Amino acid sequence: MVVKLNSEVLEELSDFLIQLKLEDFAEFSPVLKTSSIGQHIRHILELYECLLTQYEFGIVCYDDRKRDKMLETDVNQAIAKIKGIQSSIQCPDKEILLKMSAGSDFETIRSSYFRELWYNLEHCIHHQAIIKIACNSLAYISLPASFGVAKSTIDYVKSLESSNN
Known part of the structure; x- marks a missing residue:
């Protein structure tokens, strides 16, 4: 289940990035002021990358990120990285030292x-x-209602709706 949920949320991210204009990806957001959407994407992807590349050794350190500027400035690199993560995320559970x-x-x-x-x-x-x-000011972007909402919150709202019917 956890692998499937990660793949789904990464797919939402990829679907979002396909819509995004390069300047809105790479430049500082007027809403966020001190960061770009691309920097947030890079940060997300590099944590996944740490987990996957350090999995075999059994010791994961999220501080050991590459901080690859290409992932925050080239939307196609970010999309390719998402696809790579999705294709390699299916690993058996095992103990890891964090x-x-x-x-x-x-x-x-x-x-x-x-x-x-x-x-x-x-x-x-x-x-x-x-x-x-950051996307509230980007009228051309269409996001699913689930984008940026915890799965437990989605389930809770659904349970409230079904109990009201």
């Missing part, structure tokens, strides 16, 4: 691949919500 920076020291905690996939899903949705705000 390595985190704590100032000048590092801390490690136990996690699992599926738990980190869930984290990446929620992280992606969180950034989609920020991107959605």
Whole structure:
């Protein structure tokens, strides 16, 4: 289930990027002021990339990101990266050590691949919500109602609607 949900939210991201004009992707958003939509996309994708490239070693450190400028300035690179992530996300669950920076020291905690996939899903949705705000001024963009909304919120709203009928 977690693999399918991640693939779906990444597909929403890809569908969004196909609509987006290059200047609205790469330049600082007038709404966000200090960042671009592309920077948010890069950040999302690089966390997935960390999980997938470090999976085999069993130690994941999200601080070890590439911070690839091409992913935030070239929408086609970002779309290609999404497709690559979607094609390689189907890995068996296993224990993973999560390595985190704590100032000048590092801390490690136990996690699992599926738990980190869930984290990446929620992280992606969180950034989609920020991107959605930036898109309010872009009349040509069409986003699904689920874009930037947690799956638990979608399920909750559906349960309220069905109980009112």
